[in-house]
Amino acid sequence: MPKNFLSINDVSKEELLKLLDRASELKADLKAGKDQSHILKGKTLGMIFEKPSLRTRMSFEVGINQLGGFAVVLNTSEIQIDQRETRADISRVMSRYLNAVMIRTFGQEVLEETARHATIPVINGLSDLEHPCQTLADLLTIKEHFGSFDGIKIAYIGDGNNTVHSLMLACAKLDIKISIACPVGYEPKREFESEFSTITHGVGEAAHDADVVYTDVWSSMGQEKDAQRRKKVFQGYQVNKALMADYAKPTAIVLHCLPAHRGEEITAEALEKHENTILNQAENRLHTQKAVLEWLMKS
Ligand code: CP
Numbered sequence: 285m286p287k288n289f290l291s292i293n294d295v296s297k298e299e300l301l302k303l304l305d306r307a308s309e310l311k312a313d314l315k316a317g318k319d320q321s322h323i324l325k326g327k328t329l330g331m332i333f334e335k336p337s338l339r340t341r342m343s344f345e346v347g348i349n350q351l352g353g354f355a356v357v358l359n360t361s362e363i364q365i366d367q368r369e370t371r372a373d374i375s376r377v378m379s380r381y382l383n384a385v386m387i388r389t390f391g392q393e394v395l396e397e398t399a400r401h402a403t404i405p406v407i408n409g410l411s412d413l414e415h416p417c418q419t420l421a422d423l424l425t426i427k428e429h430f431g432s433f434d435g436i437k438i439a440y441i442g443d444g445n446n447t448v449h450s451l452m453l454a455c456a457k458l459d460i461k462i463s464i465a466c467p468v469g470y471e472p473k474r475e476f477e478s479e480f481s482t483i484t485h486g487v488g489e490a491a492h493d494a495d496v497v498y499t500d501v502w503s504s505m506g507q508e509k510d511a512q513r514r515k516k517v518f519q520g521y522q523v524n525k526a527l528m529a530d531y532a533k534p535t536a537i538v539l540h541c542l543p544a545h546r547g548e549e550i551t552a553e554a555l556e557k558h559e560n561t562i563l564n565q566a567e568n569r570l571h572t573q574k575a576v577l578e579w580l581m582k583s
């Protein structure tokens with residue numbers, strides 16, 4: 285049975301910490317100009333995007349290239365999943381060509397179905413339920429900034445979505461406190477809660493004494509039709525100067541998985557002030573992706 289990375293729960297605490305250490309090492313080696321092309325020499329990664337992407341596409345494609353491998357993008361208009369042939373057949377055939385496949389899709393069950401039929405590792409490049417690759421980059425950014433996770437409090441302001449689900453699972457594994465402020469009815473799913481998470485409807489309560497203030501879009505990919513209504517519901521669930529000054533620690537950082545919608549979940553001012561950290565977070569997608577690819581694909 286191949287290993288998969290469909291959820292943060294697919295890694296143990298030890299594996300999670302090892303992935304972060306390895307990502308730091310790969311990052312340092314890359315910056316030092318060390319050749320990394322022997323690590324996954326000749327290995328092939330398939331990528332299927334059923335939703336748009338910038339960072340995930342770049343981090344996987346640039347990452348596998350730096351490790352000596354090769355990425356094939358399987359365009360959904362060409363492979364026509366469940367129209368031209370079934371997802372199960374596509375999974376079986378991909379397994380004869382590729383060494384791993386990354387899928388960005390809607391339902392988590394799509395990833396699980398692919399994994400059931402594939403004999404190669406399957407990686408979740410974002411589903412409606414989870415975004416585990418993003419969480420690795422978030423954790424690396426926090427670790428780089430604060431040196432460790434000891435005593436860190438994360439505040440997440442906004443929708444109880446894929447991004448926060450994966451983050452909550454990681455917080456439970458690493459004993460990190462996370463406080464989530466969301467409108468009534470937009471809470472994260474119950475199964476992601478732990479003794480380390482609290483859910484509130486007050487942004488001030490969540491952000492109180494936070495070291496990290498995190499936000500994500502009010503409408504995720506696939507929710508575009510509901511965006512106008514959501515804009516009203518989420519008013520006030522915004523990271524801005526007053527929230528940071530009134531509640532978060534003076535040393536707090538702001539994280540955003542990007543893409544960002546200025547004037548909605550975050551102000552242009554807050555984004556600009558914390559741009560360097562947020563860009564480090566985006567860059568860390570590359571280094572953490574490489575650690576994941578090595579972990580799953582190196583024989
Ligand atoms: N953060 C993130 O996953 O970005 P993309 O949607 O651009 O891949």
Ligand code: NVA
Binds near residue numbers: 445500504543
């Ligand atoms: N929650 C967002 C994350 C984008 C990286 C979405 O699913 O669209």
